Amino acid sequence: MFSEKNGLKNHLKALQAKSKSIGFVPTMGALHDGHISLMKKALIDNDHLIVSIFVNPTQFNNAEDLAKYPRKPQKDLDFIKSKLKMKNITVYLPDVDNVYGENVVSRDYNFNGLEHEMEGTNRPGHFDGVGTVLEFFFKLIEPNRAYFGEKDFQQLKIVEKLVEILNLNIKIIGCPIERENTGLARSSRNQRLSDKSRITAAKIYQSLLLVKEIYDSNHPLKVTEIIEEVYKKESDLTLEYFVIAHEDSLKPVEIIDDSTTGLRAFIVVHIDGVRLIDNLKLS
Numbered sequence: 001m002f003s004e005k006n007g008l009k010n011h012l013k014a015l016q017a018k019s020k021s022i023g024f025v026p027t028m029g030a031l032h033d034g035h036i037s038l039m040k041k042a043l044i045d046n047d048h049l050i051v052s053i054f055v056n057p058t059q060f061n062n063a064e065d066l067a068k069y070p071r072k073p074q075k076d077l078d079f080i081k082s083k084l085k086m087k088n089i090t091v092y093l094p095d096v097d098n099v100y101g102e103n104v105v106s107r108d109y110n111f112n113g114l115e116h117e118m119e120g121t122n123r124p125g126h127f128d129g130v131g132t133v134l135e136f137f138f139k140l141i142e143p144n145r146a147y148f149g150e151k152d153f154q155q156l157k158i159v160e161k162l163v164e165i166l167n168l169n170i171k172i173i174g175c176p177i178e179r180e181n182t183g184l185a186r187s188s189r190n191q192r193l194s195d196k197s198r199i200t201a202a203k204i205y206q207s208l209l210l211v212k213e214i215y216d217s218n219h220p221l222k223v224t225e226i227i228e229e230v231y232k233k234e235s236d237l238t239l240e241y242f243v244i245a246h247e248d249s250l251k252p253v254e255i256i257d258d259s260t261t262g263l264r265a266f267i268v269v270h271i272d273g274v275r276l277i278d279n280l281k282l283s
């Protein structure tokens with residue numbers, strides 16, 4: 001485990017000298033089986049895995065959300081050890097100063113419009129924060145491959161764009177969403193839910209399954225209307241946004257016909273003061 005970038009850099013040099021391929025899984029900690037699925041994939045594809053655990057302040061536009069984000073580094077380390085053999089794994093656990101120095105600010109990126117859709121309109125500056133911290137990690141670690149969950153599908157698309165813009169030789173690998181038995185997407189934020197809310201939150205996935213059933217026989221606006229109605233009846237769940245969008249451009253779909261492919265439904269719902277994000281591939 002390294003908490004300091006110079007120590008990590010020396011360790012990486014030794015690995016690279018032995019021509020070891022490196023997979024990288026960036027996380028914000030409060031680890032769960034969704035994170036572990038990314039690590040397992042990285043260990044299959046590469047000789048060595050670097051996992052970062054860092055709650056990145058510049059990607060939060062809400063101070064309360066940042067303050068409440070669960071931070072349990074020792075528990076995280078124990079969790080990784082309980083799930084995986086540590087022989088080929090290095091954990092990087094820096095503090096804010098080690099990543100940013102004194103200037104805790106984001107760079108400005110142009111992600112070709114991807115940053116203005118969905119999370120972009122609802123979390124201003126979020127993707128500049130994501131880009132800034134990942135640029136730092138990518139240039140420090142120089143991994144062969146980096147792994148991202150489809151749970152944050154927009155982030156996955158933006159990271160692909162970031163690597164293209166920066167002309168980095170890193171393969172970005174998207175990994176499927178891991179769900180709890182109820183269908184609720186695994187998330188660090190689920191820890192903040194009461195038992196009751198955790199059961200209610202399973203309705204988010206159910207509503208996405210409903211979309212999958214009806215999207216090709218209804219106009220997208222009608223589907224949105226139906227989903228809004230579903231959430232109006234749920235007093236504990238508040239819909240922030242729902243959209244059916246093209247996977248490549250992330251732009252909302254306007255019309256669906258037999259030839260339309262590459263669609264995904266995206267949703268954000270609040271419950272108990274916790275913001276939950278999910279999506280489902282439709283076609």
Ligand code: AMP
Binds near residue numbers: 028150
């Ligand atoms: P986070 O710690 O929330 O920043 O997530 C770190 C990485 O794990 C991101 O690439 C996420 O998309 C991914 N991830 C989080 N939850 C899941 C999940 N339920 N299934 C698959 N990947 C996930």
